[in-house]
Amino acid sequence: MDLIIKKFKFSKLFKDEDSRFLLTCGVKLSGIYLVAAAFIYYAMWLILSLNSVYFESKNIGFTEELREAFLQNSLGFLYQQFPNIILFFVVLFFGGMYIGKVLLRPFEIIAHYCDSKVEDKNITYNPDIFSDYKLLTRFSEFFFRYIDERMKKKSLKPNTIAPHFSKIHSPPFERVFFFHFMVLVFMLAGFTATFIVFISTEVRSNLIDLSLKMVSIKDPTVGYFMENQSYIYDSVASVAVLIITVSYFVLSFHLYGKISGAIFAFFSTMRAFMKGNFKARVHLIGYGHIRPHGRSFNKYLDHIERECSIDHNDKNNNTEENFNNKNKI
Numbered sequence: 001m002d003l004i005i006k007k008f009k010f011s012k013l014f015k016d017e018d019s020r021f022l023l024t025c026g027v028k029l030s031g032i033y034l035v036a037a038a039f040i041y042y043a044m045w046l047i048l049s050l051n052s053v054y055f056e057s058k059n060i061g062f063t064e065e066l067r068e069a070f071l072q073n074s075l076g077f078l079y080q081q082f083p084n085i086i087l088f089f090v091v092l093f094f095g096g097m098y099i100g101k102v103l104l105r106p107f108e109i110i111a112h113y114c115d116s117k118v119e120d121k122n123i124t125y126n127p128d129i130f131s132d133y134k135l136l137t138r139f140s141e142f143f144f145r146y147i148d149e150r151m152k153k154k155s156l157k158p159n160t161i162a163p164h165f166s167k168i169h170s171p172p173f174e175r176v177f178f179f180h181f182m183v184l185v186f187m188l189a190g191f192t193a194t195f196i197v198f199i200s201t202e203v204r205s206n207l208i209d210l211s212l213k214m215v216s217i218k219d220p221t222v223g224y225f226m227e228n229q230s231y232i233y234d235s236v237a238s239v240a241v242l243i244i245t246v247s248y249f250v251l252s253f254h255l256y257g258k259i260s261g262a263i264f265a266f267f268s269t270m271r272a273f274m275k276g277n278f279k280a281r282v283h284l285i286g287y288g289h290i291r292p293h294g295r296s297f298n299k300y301l302d303h304i305e306r307e308c309s310i311d312h313n314d315k316n317n318n319t320e321e322n323f324n325n326k327n328k329i
Helices: 002-013 017-057 064-074 076-080 082-119 134-153 175-215 220-227 230-275 291-307
Strands: none
Touching (some): 017 082, 017 230, 017 291, 082 134, 082 230, 082 291, 134 230, 175 230
């Protein structure tokens, strides 16, 4: 019975929107590795085929048995390393999921705080320093302090907003966070490139050594042709590294784009609430992986609105930035 329950819970794991986002991040980051590995394998096979044609043009044709033995032995190291290749794929997959977790972490902290604050009023808001978004983290600290003060007085009234926050009308580029995020991504890219180069170098060494042994028996002059193929293999490895680097760089901006709009949605809702629009809520369109955290935040605002009365005497007619009332992204 316990086994059935565990299987059921596991089947539910990736049905959540945020869990599917983590899964997608793992697939994307490990998929780049698979593309680079497939490119290396295809390039090796292509070089082998061209060598075979060249040998036949020099009347050094292999018999069918010899050709099969040549292919099997030359790529034997690749087959031997297949378990390590799969293991590295799994490591990259979970590394990609961790990257996704870093992106969602600030929203999870806000949602957890909102869910817990309803039950325990003594809980404090402690954002993560490393994986924070400068705009959201700084303003959310200001916002939750404002809410705590209003809850003590059991009344809601507008609050003054700092001018530099009032001037923000679109999602800003979080340079500090993006730098931290890029460090993590390029660490994975470095590990991936190193592993790919190691595999290609070993296959190249086995391929050239075996070719020289088998070909030199029939025509020693062909050895020069084989020995000078090193630069071709080096160029293949260089292209694979370039593919990995560019792909991870583009993927960094792609994944950042998955959260930048949501950052502004949370910020603008907090700002609108503090200005006196106590009906302001987060409505995320196109950010399904963050929507569960948005719902937790909205429930918290509903709770605050129920617990506190509105101080009509202090309420002003601040109608600036009406689009923040909806905050639809």
